Amino acid sequence: MTEPLDIDALRESFLGEVFDERSYAVDAKKCVEYALSCGELAPRYTDPNDPDFQAPPTFPTSFQGGKRLPDGFPKLPGLGMDAGKAVTAMKPIRPGVPLTGRKHLHDVYTKTGRSGRMVFMVIRLELFDPDDVPVATADTSIVIRERPSE
Numbered sequence: 001m002t003e004p005l006d007i008d009a010l011r012e013s014f015l016g017e018v019f020d021e022r023s024y025a026v027d028a029k030k031c032v033e034y035a036l037s038c039g040e041l042a043p044r045y046t047d048p049n050d051p052d053f054q055a056p057p058t059f060p061t062s063f064q065g066g067k068r069l070p071d072g073f074p075k076l077p078g079l080g081m082d083a084g085k086a087v088t089a090m091k092p093i094r095p096g097v098p099l100t101g102r103k104h105l106h107d108v109y110t111k112t113g114r115s116g117r118m119v120f121m122v123i124r125l126e127l128f129d130p131d132d133v134p135v136a137t138a139d140t141s142i143v144i145r146e147r148p149s150e
Contacts, residue, residue, distance in 0.1 A: 060138035
């Protein structure tokens, strides 16, 4: 029999602590490819010669790598699924401007559905420019449907 996770203890132990930091280079060609793959047509996202050329606002979801969860985070019992993405753009992301990304567990909460309890985790990537000014946040939500107790 699997005991349900103590969500309050997880929140107290892990929320808000940066568990991964890395540098990201923003390449004009990748910005254009990303924009076109999303169906974007505006020149400021698709033409590097446009005076306001920048990455599309959802571009931060393409930054990958590093740790998925903090060290010591328990293995969650059940089936994990992507529960969505959310981006908050604060400043344009421009090619050639290096970014620093810092990841932390932003939230952990539960919901109960017809199939039982589900645990949601929101992992936030915060992006900063070279002056440590926030540029964007990208949240990745993961849901785990807990296995029912036997």
